[in-house]
Amino acid sequence: MTDTVVIALTRFMPDAERIAAFLGGEAREYTPDIFSEVFPKATRIVALMSMGIVVRKIAPLLDDKWNDPAVVVVSPDFRFAIPLLGGHHGANELAKELTGLGLTPVITTATEATGRDSVEAIADRSGCTIVNRDSTRAVNAAMLDADVHVHGVKGPAIVIAGPDVSFLVRSGEYSVGIGCRKGVSAEEVADAIRRALAAKGIQGSEVMVYATTTKKSGETGLIEGIGLVSGNLIFIDDATINAQTGTSPSKATRLGLLGVAEPCALAASKRKELVMGKNVYGRVTVAIAR
Numbered sequence: 001m002t003d004t005v006v007i008a009l010t011r012f013m014p015d016a017e018r019i020a021a022f023l024g025g026e027a028r029e030y031t032p033d034i035f036s037e038v039f040p041k042a043t044r045i046v047a048l049m050s051m052g053i054v055v056r057k058i059a060p061l062l063d064d065k066w067n068d069p070a071v072v073v074v075s076p077d078f079r080f081a082i083p084l085l086g087g088h089h090g091a092n093e094l095a096k097e098l099t100g101l102g103l104t105p106v107i108t109t110a111t112e113a114t115g116r117d118s119v120e121a122i123a124d125r126s127g128c129t130i131v132n133r134d135s136t137r138a139v140n141a142a143m144l145d146a147d148v149h150v151h152g153v154k155g156p157a158i159v160i161a162g163p164d165v166s167f168l169v170r171s172g173e174y175s176v177g178i179g180c181r182k183g184v185s186a187e188e189v190a191d192a193i194r195r196a197l198a199a200k201g202i203q204g205s206e207v208m209v210y211a212t213t214t215k216k217s218g219e220t221g222l223i224e225g226i227g228l229v230s231g232n233l234i235f236i237d238d239a240t241i242n243a244q245t246g247t248s249p250s251k252a253t254r255l256g257l258l259g260v261a262e263p264c265a266l267a268a269s270k271r272k273e274l275v276m277g278k279n280v281y282g283r284v285t286v287a288i289a290r
Helices: 010-021 033-036 051-061 091-101 117-124 132-146 186-199 221-227 238-242 249-253 261-267
Strands: 002-008 026-029 044-048 070-074 079-087 126-130 168-170 174-179 207-213 232-235 274-281 284-289
Touching: 002 051, 002 249, 010 026, 010 044, 010 091, 026 033, 026 079, 026 232, 026 249, 033 051, 044 091, 051 070, 070 091, 079 117, 117 126, 117 132, 117 274, 126 132, 174 186, 174 221, 174 261, 174 274, 186 274, 207 261, 221 232, 232 261, 238 261, 261 274, 261 284
Parallel strands: 002 026, 002 044, 044 070, 174 207, 207 232
Antiparallel strands: 070 079, 126 168, 174 284, 274 284
8 A cells, every 4th residue: 555545435536546646645436445545654645525424534543643644525526625633743835835736735733824934844845854743833823923033053962951842853763761870971972872873773864853851951971872873862850750651660750850861852853763772871761662
């Protein structure tokens, strides 16, 4: 199955074939179970049918806007392309792409509908990943009222962002959580990171971000060590660390934290999956998530 699937009722299959050919996707005839079948696998779904049918069928399948596929409904009269799900996550662009077939996109996300930009659109254009995804609601709301500044920071550098600041980094698959003893050297940190990545066959270029606790914001060796591996380092607050699940027991509980390496890696990751639980390399602890 391709990433793009066009689903249509039997009588609309000729138009579905046209859309699929135009998008380089696959046309499938509607059955009661078709959405359940393609929803976990496709990244883009075009439905040529009543919007009510689509709503009823995908409602039980919804998980998270960052993981769900983009869904666009094409009206049966072949006039309109309406992003139903994932407007900021590919559906708006998919609807606009369908103008090539003469369809009119109906955009309802507030930023795009009013001619404003969005955090997700900026990230997509710049080839970046949004690390603190919960921030997008506040930032996108602010963009409706005024221009929001975008600051480019060249590393090595430290960025401490509030909940209403979206932090974007160059796209990568993995996040690396780092814990360390006080007074650790930059070389110890860089060596531990290289060993951990090598153990999993991960290249440094595949790492999206390195993360640690705000309690380590004054640890010079840690900060400089991340610089030695040309990484981006973020500091995560206690509440976010303690909100993570699926981590192993840690001595960091004496500091009021669930842990450091594992929860920091998870907090900064896309899929919230640990690839490597915490491993200790001398005075440095490393965990990897994606």
